[in-house]
Amino acid sequence: MAKAKKKSSRDRILDAAEKLFAQHGFDGVTMRQIMRAAGADVALAYYHFKSKRDLFDAVMLRRVELLNEIRLEALEDLERRHKDNPPTVEEIISAFVNPLLELLAREQGKWRHYYALIAQINNSTEFGGELMTRYFDPLVKRFIGALRRALPECDERDLFWSYHFLSGALTLTFAETGRIDNLSGGICRSDDMDAANARMPAFIAAGFKALCVPRKQSAPKRAKRKTVSRRARK
């Protein structure tokens, strides 16, 4: 807020769109709503971005580059500090998660909406597979490489499924939906990202270490679904 008083209309449109897309999804928002929030006419949105979908893509693209850059830097810093012995699983997870907190601390409102948007995309059948792959997989593969070195005898499939569980836990947590507030009767709060961050790396790292161990066969033992009762028809 020091110098940045003169914000371009393009940025104000992106800000308004980011917030509204995060709250209601791509189809839950109209260009008119966005432009009302941005304080300008609809036609201006089509001047800067030629369609609603292009505006959406611009919202996504605006932050993803910085986010990935900072995460990569966190990982490289970590590896530099551990010249020979690889860093621990927990340290690697922290390098993946901490930058999200750091950015949140920098500009409270903006990143919060962005994370909520990512959570929706990650869990969307329509966009999840495609967009998450396009925007995040190069970085994620880099992190998985580090995890592979920290868990040298790990089966590849266990590694990918473990990351998948991490991804689900992470995006839901940063979506701040308010559910944990209700479930816990108020003793946990969705917007308490420090509380989440104090717990997630330990939780996730334990999962990786439990799953990514050498096996007799490379395939995991199959659970037998024995907990389902025999009266399993309606």
Added chain:
Amino acid sequence: MAKAKKKSSRDRILDAAEKLFAQHGFDGVTMRQIMRAAGADVALAYYHFKSKRDLFDAVMLRRVELLNEIRLEALEDLERRHKDNPPTVEEIISAFVNPLLELLAREQGKWRHYYALIAQINNSTEFGGELMTRYFDPLVKRFIGALRRALPECDERDLFWSYHFLSGALTLTFAETGRIDNLSGGICRSDDMDAANARMPAFIAAGFKALCVPRKQSAPKRAKRKTVSRRARK
């Protein structure tokens, strides 16, 4: 497919709505699209359900009761088998997850779309807090009670955050978005729920056990975000 050839139009509308809502979200689908897929006129939808929102609620409600009932039964069966000593964390998680697989095996197509819908709702800022609380929290509290007994010295907040991580991992996994297929270069498949189920309980149980341990103080140690580099401005 044995006997059920005569399906009521009400059910055909619900089936079509379930599939389309799961694929594109509430606002991403029109009543016309739904009724085109259901093979009847739009007006019929308003006859059976009086609004689009009511149709959506009916889609949600149709399956949630059976789902929760079977899960509760799985937990009660488990506890019955462990009269005195409480079941393990992993067994409890399996009782929470296995019924999803069981229902999927019963009616492939239907539940698959339903799970994808749940994943979107769970991660929606707009509906997540409210709807997940309304539909699932009674059952979830029952499971958390069982986990509390299996982890007797656990801090309450650790318990709720652990469940939160479980919830994110679980809903994303059952959404089958196709992302893990891309990320893993094809060696893991989103629709291979047996592979997911073989891994998730072990992963999640390890997380619970790592986090839910007695501490010196009840508050967890704060991570210091030390992995973020000093050059953290754009």
Added chain:
DNA sequence: GTCTATAGCTTGATAGAC
């Protein structure tokens, strides 16, 4: 229960003045 027909509005997008 199921359809036709239509009301009343909102949508994404554009043409063109300034």
Added chain:
DNA sequence: GTCTATCAAGCTATAGAC
């Protein structure tokens, strides 16, 4: 860059015939 004005299309929802 920004606005006014407008379009064709599609939207939710209802009234009323059968």
